[in-house]
Every structure is written in structure tokens, then in C-alpha cells.
Amino acid sequence: MGKTKPELSFWQIWNMCFGFMGIQFGFALQNANVSRIFQTLGADYNNMAMLWVAAPITGLIVQPIIGYLSDNTWGKLGRRRPYFLYGAIAASLALFIMPNSPALWVAAGMLWIMDASINVSMEPFRAFVGDMLPRRQRALGYAMQSFFIGVGAVVASALPWMMTNWMGVSNTAAPGQVPESVKLAFYAGGAVFLLAVLWTVFSTKEYSPEQLDAFEDSHPAEGAQAEMKVIRSTGQYVKGGLAWLVSGVVIGIVIHWNIERLDKNLYLLAGGLMAFGVAQLIAGYMASKRHTANGFYQVIGDLFNMPLAMRQLAVVQFFSWFPLFAMWIYTTAAVTSHHYNTQDTSSVLYNQGADWVGVLFSVYNGTSILAAILIPIMVKFSNLRITHLFNLALGGVGFISFLYIDDPAYLVIPMIGVGFAWASILSVPYAILSNALPAAKMGVYMGIFNFFIVIPQILAASILGFLVTRLFDSQPVFALVVGGCSMLLAGLMTLRVNISEA
Numbered sequence: 001m002g003k004t005k006p007e008l009s010f011w012q013i014w015n016m017c018f019g020f021m022g023i024q025f026g027f028a029l030q031n032a033n034v035s036r037i038f039q040t041l042g043a044d045y046n047n048m049a050m051l052w053v054a055a056p057i058t059g060l061i062v063q064p065i066i067g068y069l070s071d072n073t074w075g076k077l078g079r080r081r082p083y084f085l086y087g088a089i090a091a092s093l094a095l096f097i098m099p100n101s102p103a104l105w106v107a108a109g110m111l112w113i114m115d116a117s118i119n120v121s122m123e124p125f126r127a128f129v130g131d132m133l134p135r136r137q138r139a140l141g142y143a144m145q146s147f148f149i150g151v152g153a154v155v156a157s158a159l160p161w162m163m164t165n166w167m168g169v170s171n172t173a174a175p176g177q178v179p180e181s182v183k184l185a186f187y188a189g190g191a192v193f194l195l196a197v198l199w200t201v202f203s204t205k206e207y208s209p210e211q212l213d214a215f216e217d218s219h220p221a222e223g224a225q226a227e228m229k230v231i232r233s234t235g236q237y238v239k240g241g242l243a244w245l246v247s248g249v250v251i252g253i254v255i256h257w258n259i260e261r262l263d264k265n266l267y268l269l270a271g272g273l274m275a276f277g278v279a280q281l282i283a284g285y286m287a288s289k290r291h292t293a294n295g296f297y298q299v300i301g302d303l304f305n306m307p308l309a310m311r312q313l314a315v316v317q318f319f320s321w322f323p324l325f326a327m328w329i330y331t332t333a334a335v336t337s338h339h340y341n342t343q344d345t346s347s348v349l350y351n352q353g354a355d356w357v358g359v360l361f362s363v364y365n366g367t368s369i370l371a372a373i374l375i376p377i378m379v380k381f382s383n384l385r386i387t388h389l390f391n392l393a394l395g396g397v398g399f400i401s402f403l404y405i406d407d408p409a410y411l412v413i414p415m416i417g418v419g420f421a422w423a424s425i426l427s428v429p430y431a432i433l434s435n436a437l438p439a440a441k442m443g444v445y446m447g448i449f450n451f452f453i454v455i456p457q458i459l460a461a462s463i464l465g466f467l468v469t470r471l472f473d474s475q476p477v478f479a480l481v482v483g484g485c486s487m488l489l490a491g492l493m494t495l496r497v498n499i500s501e502a
Contacts, residue, residue, distance in 0.1 A: 022196025367419025395421025
């Protein structure tokens with residue numbers, strides 16, 4: 001029996017989570033302003049999802065790779081900290097360049113680089129909590145991360161509005177030019193990102209591999225060990241791969257034959273099915289040749305060998321993150337068109353509406369700070385499932401209410417509900433998950449878990465443009481309504497998660 005991992009003090013947990021504030025600073029600036037930058041550079045909101053899809057695809061590829069690498073890394077900076085640092089440097093540079101993009105294709109490329117860099121920093125932070133804290137403190141660790149996510153996002157989301165209203169910086173510019181308020185906000189965000197991550201890197205010392213091996217909770221639980229013995233055969237990989245590949249090809253052909261009635265973004269869905277099929281075929285080939293000692297094969301194998309709680313939570317995550325991606329893509333277009341009645345990106349009215357979206361995003365992130373404090377209390381008086389259901393219901397109703405609220409000032413109310421949902425999504429599933437995972441694979445499984453954040457985003461990018469233009473008469477506000485329905489469904493799916501509430 002190994003020795004027990006010691007509890008950390010409040011300030012030690014504070015320091016190890018502080019860098020997440022910087023990561024969220026960059027993430028919130030991206031979410032609140034990239035659609036605005038795209039539209040300013042000439043993008044039509046009908047094609048916005050296609051431009052945004054680079055971000056989730058990047059996460060799909062980067063997060064499990066970084067998780068696998070960080071599980072197997074040890075150097076002068078430790079196990080996870082090198083990825084925090086190098087990702088922060090790259091993301092900060094991208095934040096400086098993004099608002100100065102001279103053309104739409106440059107901005108789309110910078111979004112890809114920015115999101116890849118943010119993912120390199122962010123993914124190991126989830127596993128970092130599992131590495132550093134004993135099981136009884138992990139809920140506090142994830143709540144602390146949610147607190148810093150809220151703090152960073154509140155300031156970052158409202159930065160362009162603050163630049164204009166507090167500092168007198170112009171929020172309008174010539175057609176095709178990004179306003180100075182947005183540029184300065186991105187510059188500030190790049191500096192905060194790097195400095196916050198540096199604080200965690202130099203204030204927190206990681207346990208060595210030998211120390212982790214000595215801790216009793218560094219070994220998989222009995223149930224996890226049993227599940228890890230299951231090995232997918234070569235035949236299963238080949239059959240599954242062919243089924244997914246053929247399905248993608250058939251759907252792609254159907255889309256091509258009916259492209260005038262459908263939407264080109266649907267090709268993303270077909271492409272995703274084919275890519276998953278090809279990945280399984282590659283894994284099957286590797287298995288047949290016994291070339292299994294590599295990251296690609298291990299990640300695919302672990303994907304099909306997830307612990308039960310992780311499989312059940314994956315469904316909840318899928319329907320929780322679909323509406324968030326709808327919000328990040330379409331809120332600016334929805335508010336400016338539905339509540340400010342304009343689509344002219346160079347007009348004062350449009351930029352007032354776009355600034356107000358930043359404030360609304362700040363409201364939901366600010367609410368998440370309070371919610372992060374209240375969620376442990378809610379769990380104490382109910383349980384993890386009921387708490388998550390309640391919070392997701394608040395978010396779902398909030399999204400749907402955008403359709404029925406006319407005065408944009410009152411949109412603050414539904415964003416409070418979205419804030420509770422956001423805080424719950426960032427903490428409750430991870431609190432459940434971290435205790436169900438073998439610690440030796442904490443990083444790679446956290447990366448795989450993010451598949452079920454990324455896949456619904458790719459689906460949203462595939463179908464939301466079609467739904468908005470063909471089904472909802474080009475009214476972006478209905479993308480939020482669809483998202484609200486998805487979040488309500490996610491809440492109901494929480495009830496089927498079979499976990500111990502201990």
C-alpha cells in the first residue's frame with residue numbers, strides 16, 4: 001500500500017489554478033469577438049460556422065495528443081508545466097496578431113493557431129488537478145478552476161466595452177477594419193494570458209514520477225483495472241472502420257446530389273464520419289502488425305475502453321456543449337439582427353450591439369463565479385446529478401428566452417441562467433470523472449473526454465448554418481433556441497449517470 005497524497009493548502013491550490021485565469025482570458029476574447037472580426041472582414045453569418053470549425057477540429061486532434069504526451073513527460077519543468085508554458089507563449093502571440101489580420105483567410109488561420117495553442121495549455125491543467133490533489137480535494141480544485149475561469153472571462157468578455165465606455169477608445173472603424181477597442185483588448189489579453197500561466201509554472205512544484213507511483217491513489221481503482229483489460233480486436237476495428245467510412249461516403253454523396261437544397265457545411269458531418277472510420281482502420285492495421293506501442297493506437301484503444309461513468313458522462317457533455325458552440329458563433333449575429341435590427345457591420349448600432357454581446361458574455365461568466373461557490377452547497381443538499389440537471393435547465397431556458405425578449409437590456413436575465421450552466425459544465429462532470437480514471441492515464445483520458453466537447457461543436461458547425469438558413473428563414477436567434485433544447489436534454493441525460501455520490 002502506497003502512502004496517501006498529502007492535502008494542499010488553500011493558497012497552494014490557488015497558485016496551481018491561477019494560470020487558468022489567463023487561459024480563460026484568451027478563450028473568452030476569442031469567443032466574444034472572433035465572429036465580430038470575421039463579419040468585419042466580410043464573412044456572411046451563414047458561413048460563420050465553417051470558419052469556426054477550425055477550433056473544434058484542432059481540439060479534437062491536439063487534446064488527446066497533449067494528454068498522452070504529458071502523461072509520459074518529465075523534465076526540468078515537470079510533467080504538465082512545459083505544456084502550460086509553451087502553449088501560453090504561442091497563444092499570446094496569436095492574440096497580438098489576430099485583430100490585425102488583413103484578410104478573412106488570415107483571421108481564420110489565426111483562429112486555428114490560437115485555438116491549438118490554448119488547447120496545449122488548457123488540457124494538461126485538467127490532469128494537473130488529478131496529479132496534485134488527493135481525491136477528497138479534487139472537487140475543490142475543479143471549483144477553483146471554475147472560479148478563475150469566471151474571473152478571467154468576466155474581464156476579458158467586457159474588455160472592448162470597457163475600452164470604449166471607460167477609456168474613450170473608439171469602437172467603430174472604416175469598413176473592413178477592426179475597431180481599436182477590440183485590438184487593445186486582444187493585446188491586454190495576450191499579456192495577461194502569459195503572466196498568469198507563468199505564475200502557476202513558477203509557484204507550483206509537481207510531484208516526480210517516483211512520488212506519484214508511491215501514492216496509493218496513483219493506481220487505478222479495481223473497476224478501472226478490470227475495464228482496462230478489454231482489448232478491441234483487429235476484426236472489430238476493421239468492421240467498425242468500414243461501417244463509419246461507408247456511412248460518411250454515402251452521406252457525402254447524398255449531400256452532393258442535393259447541395260442546392262442542403263448546405264455545404266453538412267460536408268463537415270460526412271468528413272467527420274469518414275475520418276473516424278479511417279482512424280479505426282489504421283488502428284486495426286497497427287493491431288494486425290503488432291505496432292501498438294505508439295500514441296495513436298493507445299488513444300484509439302482507450303477511446304473504446306472508457307470507464308462506465310465516462311461513457312455515460314460523454315452523452316451529457318455532447319448535448320451540453322452543442323448549445324455553447326451555438327452561443328459563441330451566433331450570439332453576435334442574433335442580438336444585432338433580432339434585438340438591434342441591423343446587419344451593417346460598420347454602423348454604430350451594430351457595434352453597440354456587438355459590444356453588448358461582450359457584456360452579456362461577461363454576465364454569464366461573472367455569474368459562474370458565484371455559481372462555483374454555490375454548486376458544492378447545492379450538491380450537499382441534493383446530489384451531483386440533481387445539481388447538474390437544475391443548472392443545465394437554467395441554461396436551456398435562458399437560451400430559449402432570447403427569442404421572446406425584445407429589449408436587449410433584459411438579456412442579462414437569461415445569461416444568469418447560462419452562467420449557472422457554464423459553471424456546472426466546467427466542474428461537476430470533471431469532479432465525477434477524475435475519481436473514475438486510472439491516474440497513470442489521467443491526461444490521455446481527459447483529452448479523450450474532450451472529444452465529447454469537440455464533436456458536438458463540429459456537428460453544430462455542420463448543421464446550424466443549414467438550420468438557420470433553410471429552416472428558420474435566416475434568423476440566427478433560432479440557433480440559440482435549438483441550443484436551449486439541447487441543453488435541457490443534457491440535463492435529463494444526467495439522471496442516467498451511474499455513479500457513487502461519495
